[in-house]
Amino acid sequence: MSRVGDRVRLEARVASKSFRSASGQSVPVLTDLSFALEEGETGALIGPSGCGKSTLMRILAGLDRNFDGSVCVPTHGRVGMVFQEPRLLPWRSVEDNVRLAAPEASEAEVAALFAALGLSEHQTHFPGELSIGLARRAALARAFAVRPTLLLLDEPFVSLDRPLARQLQRDLARLVESRSMIVVLVTHDLDEAIALADRIFILSARPAHVVGEIAVKTPRAAMSDEEHKAVAARIEALREAG
Amino acid sequence: MTTRLISLLALICLWQVAAVFANPRLLPGPMVVLATMRSEAASGALFQALGVTLARVAAAFLLAMAIGSAIGYAMGRNGLFDRAADPWVIVLLNLPALVIIVLAYIWVGLNEAAAIGAVALNKLPVTVVTIREGVRALDTKLDEMAQVFGFSPLKRLTHVVAPQLAPYFAAATRAGLSLVWKIVLVVELLGRPNGVGFEINTAFQLFDVPLLLAYALPFTAIMLVIETLAVQPFERHVSRWRPRAA
Numbered sequence: 001m002s003r004v005g006d007r008v009r010l011e012a013r014v015a016s017k018s019f020r021s022a023s024g025q026s027v028p029v030l031t032d033l034s035f036a037l038e039e040g041e042t043g044a045l046i047g048p049s050g051c052g053k054s055t056l057m058r059i060l061a062g063l064d065r066n067f068d069g070s071v072c073v074p075t076h077g078r079v080g081m082v083f084q085e086p087r088l089l090p091w092r093s094v095e096d097n098v099r100l101a102a103p104e105a106s107e108a109e110v111a112a113l114f115a116a117l118g119l120s121e122h123q124t125h126f127p128g129e130l131s132i133g134l135a136r137r138a139a140l141a142r143a144f145a146v147r148p149t150l151l152l153l154d155e156p157f158v159s160l161d162r163p164l165a166r167q168l169q170r171d172l173a174r175l176v177e178s179r180s181m182i183v184v185l186v187t188h189d190l191d192e193a194i195a196l197a198d199r200i201f202i203l204s205a206r207p208a209h210v211v212g213e214i215a216v217k218t219p220r221a222a223m224s225d226e227e228h229k230a231v232a233a234r235i236e237a238l239r240e241a242g
Numbered sequence: 243m244t245t246r247l248i249s250l251l252a253l254i255c256l257w258q259v260a261a262v263f264a265n266p267r268l269l270p271g272p273m274v275v276l277a278t279m280r281s282e283a284a285s286g287a288l289f290q291a292l293g294v295t296l297a298r299v300a301a302a303f304l305l306a307m308a309i310g311s312a313i314g315y316a317m318g319r320n321g322l323f324d325r326a327a328d329p330w331v332i333v334l335l336n337l338p339a340l341v342i343i344v345l346a347y348i349w350v351g352l353n354e355a356a357a358i359g360a361v362a363l364n365k366l367p368v369t370v371v372t373i374r375e376g377v378r379a380l381d382t383k384l385d386e387m388a389q390v391f392g393f394s395p396l397k398r399l400t401h402v403v404a405p406q407l408a409p410y411f412a413a414a415t416r417a418g419l420s421l422v423w424k425i426v427l428v429v430e431l432l433g434r435p436n437g438v439g440f441e442i443n444t445a446f447q448l449f450d451v452p453l454l455l456a457y458a459l460p461f462t463a464i465m466l467v468i469e470t471l472a473v474q475p476f477e478r479h480v481s482r483w484r485p486r487a488a
Contacts, residue, residue, distance in 0.1 A: 090484075
């Protein structure tokens, strides 16, 4: 990992990443996968199940360094991550979970975050006492509280019912717009990608590489239904081609 | 709590009834034992013996828990160390307590260090195995979370690792305490000039059952109180975040 120039930029170039299977064979997961995001941009990664998206996220998060290639992340900042599961400490309250990850966050900052995510009443609860939707919000609050320069979201709204997922997407969009950071979002949901991302990267099946990149027009509020549908159709076409 | 008290009273009643029919030299009634206890307490001998034995229990217990936890943690985290140290643990686990005690007295001498060391060595492998089990069950997903969010090593230990090990630690404490205090009596009986075990040996040589019970029962009571007032609340405290079963 290194810093290139003064610009805050995420640049991932994974030449190859493979796992060793139980029978000892090397199974390639990612090959020649590269993408880049500028400061303030949100990128969505869309691809078939099991194509290696979560592996890529682990590489971006610095949890997996065993790959060929390079990842340049904004090193002077912090990483915030929302995993597929909330991964809260069950023995600490919601507030403590957030504070442990973000000791520098001020009282007011955390309170504002809880209010924005509808968690104010649940600060003192243990994660085991929360519904999955609330636990996911708490995980989002934790990722935001660290004031990340790089925010990684690995299917943050999977397994939630649609209305709740939509509402959390709106909350997320508001929070993302209020800060300047790079966001990488893994999702299966086209609408979610179009609603949140500035750039959408379509990944192929395993071993994954980027088969297409689509820039979404901003501001999104001005996007008509027709434009939305056109983008979705382009993504579908690329997915089938990939 | 009331059920427990009633159960305990029933036990004492049963004892009283049995004592009426038995040879008083072999099974004295509760009142006789209480009188002996009172006279031993009045002379100060009872409290001195209890204090000495409790100090040995505490020293051996703390020593075994501290070293055993450290070794167990290292074995759970490091596969090579685990494979290398495992046979030693198994040997120690299966060595009779009496063998360790006698060898300790022969090799180190009839002194306090040998006594406490022998007891700690008996308890050590049990702690190692229990804590190692806990470390193996640690959630790697939470480890990754801590890594991504840049938790310091101290923060990881206190907020991520320790709470996961707490139930194992409590189990090791509970099992360890009862093991240690029983072995301490044997150690005292074999090679110490004081303590509850020594007094019991004296009572044995005089065939004095009231004296034997006058020392054994208060000590058992103290261990029960420690278990109820310290170990159980600790267990409840560390598992307070778990949704409670009805």
